[in-house]
Amino acid sequence: MKIEDLTAFVAVIRLQSTRLAAEELGLTQPAITRRVQNFEESLGLPLLNRQTKPLKPTLMGKRVFQQCRNILREVEALNDLVAADTPPSGLLRLAVPQSLSETSLLPALKMLSSDFPQIQPRLSSGWGEELLLRAQRQELEAAVVLFPASKQFPAGLESQALGSVDLVVVGPNDPTVPALKRLEEGYQRGWILNPEGCGFRAALQRALTEQGLPLLLNLEAFGVTLQLSLIAEGRGLGLMPRALVERHALRPLLQIYSLQDFAPRSQLWLVYPNVPASQIPAIDAFAAAIAHGLDLAPLAVNLPHP
Secondary structure, three states: OOHHHHHHHHHHHHHOOHHHHHHHHOOOHHHHHHHHHHHHHHHOOOOEEOOOOOOEEOHHHHHHHHHHHHHHHHHHHHHHHHHOOOOOOEEEEEEEEHHHHHHHHHHHHHHHHHHOOOEEEEEEEEOHHHHHHHHHOOOOOEEEEEEOOOOOOOOOOEEEEEEEEEEEEEEEOOOOOOOOOOHHHHHHHOEEEOOOOOHHHHHHHHHHHHOOOOOOEEEEOOOHHHHHHHHHOOOOEEEEEHHHHHOOOOHHHEEEEOOOOOOOEEEEEEEEOOOOHHHHHHHHHHHHHHHHHOOOOOOOOOOOOO
16 A cells, blocks of 8 residues: 555545546546556555546445544644654745735745745735635745735635734825824725735725715725826825834825724734744744834744644
8 A cells, every 4th residue: 555546536526526636646547547456456446436427436435535644733733743844945935915015025925035944935916805715725835915804714714913003094294284183083084005915905895884984986096106206196095004104204204094983903914824834934034024024023923833
């Protein structure tokens, strides 16, 4: 009985196709068929009902399938244990929210290249729900996302809170414009926000709706610098993390408002599917770099593994 035969059998049952199993494992269909047959011969009984399309396991095949999955998990855990002391290497797919990409991706890339030269980082950005879906599909090894502290994450994803992020309403530093104390006092000035999908925009929309106020959108724009430039020109109000505004070169041209009825906070999260133990140090450092960019002091990631 060989591990590669178990792997082929599990892939065929899971995908219900020898063709798809061959594509996933990088083999030919005849090779997959031979491995499944070898596995059946080693056990001395058929595991597949070959009269059905798609392929279905026999009753014993179902029980063997579950046991094989457990065996392969243990083999993977063993490989991870042995690899844990080796330097991180290979492709590492990581992502951050679109709203943080301008300020976070380049520093994170420089850090990964410097501290983990054997890693091949592939960094990307997107809206929160999109990143969760990609992580669920194991298209990412990890993602740093912004969601409320009460967020319930999908099954199959582990999560760890990295710290709270204060969001602030931002306007131009114009002494002729009255300071805002309540949301209703400024909503008519309109907003400069990220496109649909942004959690900041959704939080503002909810707060306005609760007060019976419309969202007056002046401009949709990507990027912190572009948004702050437009705000400084008096084209509308903005909503973004305080740390990004405070350290920006345009800070002298901007006014941060502390509203009595709107003080939103978000939570920075690290989310990840099951990842190899050898990748943990690089993922940990990546999360710390993003948190540092928001003036957070993240906890050690400590991804759990058998």
